[in-house]
Amino acid sequence: MAKPLASIVSAGLSKFGKREGVSGRELFVEAFKEAMERCPSLDPRKDIQALIIGQMSESFEHQCHIAPITSDWAGLLPTPAVRTEVACASSAAAIRYGVLAVMSGVYDVVLVGGVEKMTNRTTPEATEYLGMAADFPMEQWNGVTFPGLFALMATAHMHKYGTTEEQMALIAVKNHHNATLNPKAHMRKEVTVEQVLNSRMIAWPLKLFDCSLISDGAACAVITRPELARKFTDTPIQIIGSGHGSDTIGLYEREDLTSLMAVYRAASEAYKMAGVEPSDIDVAEVHDCFTIAEIMAYEALGFCKPGEGGRLIEDGVTTLDGSLPVNPSGGLKAKGHPIGATGAAQLYEIYLQLIGEAGDRQVDGCEVGLTQNLGGSGASCLIHIYRRD
Numbered sequence: 001m002a003k004p005l006a007s008i009v010s011a012g013l014s015k016f017g018k019r020e021g022v023s024g025r026e027l028f029v030e031a032f033k034e035a036m037e038r039c040p041s042l043d044p045r046k047d048i049q050a051l052i053i054g055q056m057s058e059s060f061e062h063q064c065h066i067a068p069i070t071s072d073w074a075g076l077l078p079t080p081a082v083r084t085e086v087a088c089a090s091s092a093a094a095i096r097y098g099v100l101a102v103m104s105g106v107y108d109v110v111l112v113g114g115v116e117k118m119t120n121r122t123t124p125e126a127t128e129y130l131g132m133a134a135d136f137p138m139e140q141w142n143g144v145t146f147p148g149l150f151a152l153m154a155t156a157h158m159h160k161y162g163t164t165e166e167q168m169a170l171i172a173v174k175n176h177h178n179a180t181l182n183p184k185a186h187m188r189k190e191v192t193v194e195q196v197l198n199s200r201m202i203a204w205p206l207k208l209f210d211c212s213l214i215s216d217g218a219a220c221a222v223i224t225r226p227e228l229a230r231k232f233t234d235t236p237i238q239i240i241g242s243g244h245g246s247d248t249i250g251l252y253e254r255e256d257l258t259s260l261m262a263v264y265r266a267a268s269e270a271y272k273m274a275g276v277e278p279s280d281i282d283v284a285e286v287h288d289c290f291t292i293a294e295i296m297a298y299e300a301l302g303f304c305k306p307g308e309g310g311r312l313i314e315d316g317v318t319t320l321d322g323s324l325p326v327n328p329s330g331g332l333k334a335k336g337h338p339i340g341a342t343g344a345a346q347l348y349e350i351y352l353q354l355i356g357e358a359g360d361r362q363v364d365g366c367e368v369g370l371t372q373n374l375g376g377s378g379a380s381c382l383i384h385i386y387r388r389d
Contacts (some may be wrong), residue, residue: 054091092343113220179330215336241274
């Protein structure tokens with residue numbers, strides 16, 4: 001394996017869900033407080049030299065310029081702060097550019113994270129704001145929503161490979177089960193295959209329980225140069241690979257709706273940088289905004305061959321007691337999907353897993369983890385690979 005790019009010395013996560021009466025900046029402070037409590041040897045005012053925060057849309061709270069606001073509320077001013085935005089992958093971008101910042105030597109310690117406050121808006125409003133991550137003249141203008149876009153990918157995958165609605169339902173069953181073991185998850189509720197299949201149709205073949213949740217939440221992590229990590233903690237987690245891929249924003253421009261080329265590109269870069277293969281991954285958090293997205297992620301990440309993602313979940317490979325547990329947190333599907341916070345929340349879960357503090361959902365003996373965060377319908381993807389020190 002390669003030398004580490006950067007080290008995580010702490011991380012924090014707010015409770016996900018419908019957080020009435022709590023603003024996005026307050027959610028970020030909640031996550032930040034946990035990160036500071038986990039790392040008492042770190043002095044935030046003295047040690048943190050920059051804040052990079054992901055947020056998709058200013059529309060939800062009618063508030064842009066969120067970076068200095070969160071820096072202020074975290075008590076970090078005049079620490080410089082900047083926002084990253086690549087739709088649902090916004091905080092994964094914050095992680096990547098935080099890593100690059102410490103690698104460059106410009107900063108020694110950087111706070112990275114993300115936040116989104118969504119539930120104060122109606123479902124039509126949230127659908128409109130989320131839809132801004134799709135192509136406006138060709139997709140939004142013609143009434144296509146993200147459930148519709150992923151439904152197109154699902155039907156193409158079913159037609160080409162024989163993927164079934166039951167296999168997609170198994171993704172929901174698995175991730176809902178995992179969320180019951182996560183005290184910070186939005187929906188801690190078991191579901192059955194029958195409940196998923198009989199839930200309200202959203203965009204065929206995707207039903208209500210195939211879709212992720214509109215949630216409020218925030219997450220953050222403190223990263224530093226590897227040689228400084230043990231100044232702050234005895235259990236640093238190393239970031240050993242980082243990958244970023246892009247694709248056309250519109251599905252109408254893609255040659256194949258059954259594969260996520262941005263994921264292939266990001267995975268190739270991350271694996272090469274980390275010096276690992278897909279078979280080396282012990283635990284993963286992947287972007288399951290819809291159940292078909294997790295199946296397609298399995299394939300693009302090299303966990304199985306193209307077309308075999310449905311069989312992977314059918315065989316139980318990605319359950320908590322399988323050989324490659326995926327989304328032990330409950331995933332976007334049940335933990336929740338506060339857009340700007342998702343990538344950093346994935347990091348938080350892998351961080352807990354690798355330091356052995358994931359509680360009832362702990363994956364035994366895991367040493368190498370991966371996060372895969374998709375933006376929009378696959379126009380952006382950021383992947384990070386982590387190793388226990």
